[in-house]
Amino acid sequence: MSADPDPATTAEAPWPVRTVALKVSKWIDRLGAVWVEGQLTQVSARPGTGTAFLTLRDPAADVSLSLTAPAQIVRGAAPPLAEGQRVVVHGKFSFYFGRGTLSLRVDEVRAVGVGELLARIERLRALLAAEGLFDPARKRRLPRLPGCVGLVTGRASAAEHDVVTVATGRWPAVRFRVLNTATQGVQAVPQILDALETLDRDPDVDVIVLARGGGSVEDLLPFSDEALCRGVASCRTPVVTAIGHEPDTPLVDHVADLRAATPTDAAKSIVPDLAEETAHLEHLRTRARRALHAWVEREEAALARLRSRPVLADPLRAVATREDEVAGLVVRGRRVIDGGLRERDADVRHLRASLTALGPAATLARGYAIVQAGGEVSAPVLRSAEDTSPGDVLRVRLADGAVRARVEPAE
Structure with a gap:
């Protein structure tokens, strides 16, 4: 498309409303006819009127389009058009010059068949699996004994009755915070997302249960919605799903932290059974008692063996x-x-x-004597006769005493 050749507007030279509306209408006319897919949220074909008014919503985003169609197309549709139905429409956008509104003038409406819906669900399944939303490693363990359980289900539904009745029967102390939402139709996904966000923000809620009874493929379509799957994956609180019956497996079951086959199974998975826990506790007490008695007996036997030793x-x-x-x-x-x-x-x-025997006293006793040159006790012992002169005084020591003698000249 080429740029508009008209000059730009200014505060001094603005365009009138009719000029703007005309230009917008021209641009929209250039778009031509288009095929659009969505979910019907409003179908209005009053008797006696030639035009039907419809609203088409994008299931994955909060975006809607206003549709107008010849009344005979709506009345003659097979199957009849209804709110919540997936359709593909063909038409051309029209800009109503007088009101400044945009609508899609439809000339053909086709209902999306079950086979095509299932094929689209499979394509979405592959996409979410490739992103890792089904990875078992990201699934969280449920709390052993939750104090408060958040329950998202239909108002006065059998699923709510089953979950609350079975859970309180198993564990009477469990508390519930129940948020009732639509579980099928066009309002189901936004209401369920709001409920999940509310319960996820509640610090008292330890686990969230998303429950619904069985239904047809069309009834369970909201639980294969991409926005709902991503909302469950983003919850910080563990989520348990109980959608439909055993054969029903919408995509949200693969994203949840635990998938229960039925609401009753969901109740059994979130709380333990009081009778079983009591019996298990009694069994543990018995085992502990036996183990303690056996340990005491072993210690007593060991003490007896120690006391029997001789040293003790x-x-x-x-x-x-x-x-x-x-x-x-x-x-x-x-x-x-x-x-x-x-x-x-x-x-x-x-x-x-x-x-x-060897001492001098013994020798003296045998008749020997010690002669000292001089009369003093300390005088030297006389060893030769030549060492004396006539007239010298000698000291003679005998065995029993000492005497003095004088040297006389030899004859």
Whole structure:
């Protein structure tokens, strides 16, 4: 498209409303006819009128279009058009010059068949799986005993009754915060997303259950909606889904942290059974009691074995044994010492006898004498007669005493 050749507007030269409306109408006319897919949220074909008014919504975004169509197209549609139905329409955009509104003038409406819906769900399944939203590693473990359970379900539904009744029957102390929403139709996805966001922000809610009874493929379409799947994946609180029955597996089941086959199974998965827990606790108590008794018996047996040992049975026996050994050693020591003393005494006597026999006193006793040159005790011993002169005084030591003598000249 080429740029508009008209000059730009200014504050001094503005365009009138009719000029703007005309230009917008021209631009819209250039778009031509288009095929559009969406979900019908409003179908109005009043009797006696030639034009029907419809609203087409994008299931994955909060965007809507106003449609106008010949009334016979709406009345003659097979199957009949209804709110919540997926359709593909063909038409051309029209800009109503007088009101300044935009609508799509439809000349053909086709209902999206179940086979095509399932094919689109499979394509979305592949996309979400490639992004890792189905990865088991991202799924969180449910709390062992939640204090408060958030429940998103239809008002006065059998699913709500099953979840609340079974859960409170299993664990009477469990509390519920129930938010009722539409579970099919055009309002289901936005209401469920609002409820999930509300419960996810509540710090008291430990786990969220998204429950619905069974239904047709068309009834369960909101639970394969891309926006709902991404909303469940973004929840910080663990989410349990119980959508339909065992064969029903919408995409939200793959994104949730746990998929339950039925609302009853969901109730069983979020809370333990009080009777089973009580029996299990009693079993653990019995095992603990037996283990404690066995441990006490083992310790008592070990103590008995320790007490039976001689050192503990008669502690003084070792002392008495050592006392006898010490007494024997003392006796042996005394004997050794006495023998040594006797041997040393004999040696001393022998040495004394030897000294006595070899000493000067013994020699003197046999008649010998020691002659000292001089009368003093300290005088030198006279060893030769030549060392004396007539008249010298000598000191003669005998065995029993000493006498003095004088040297006389030899005759």
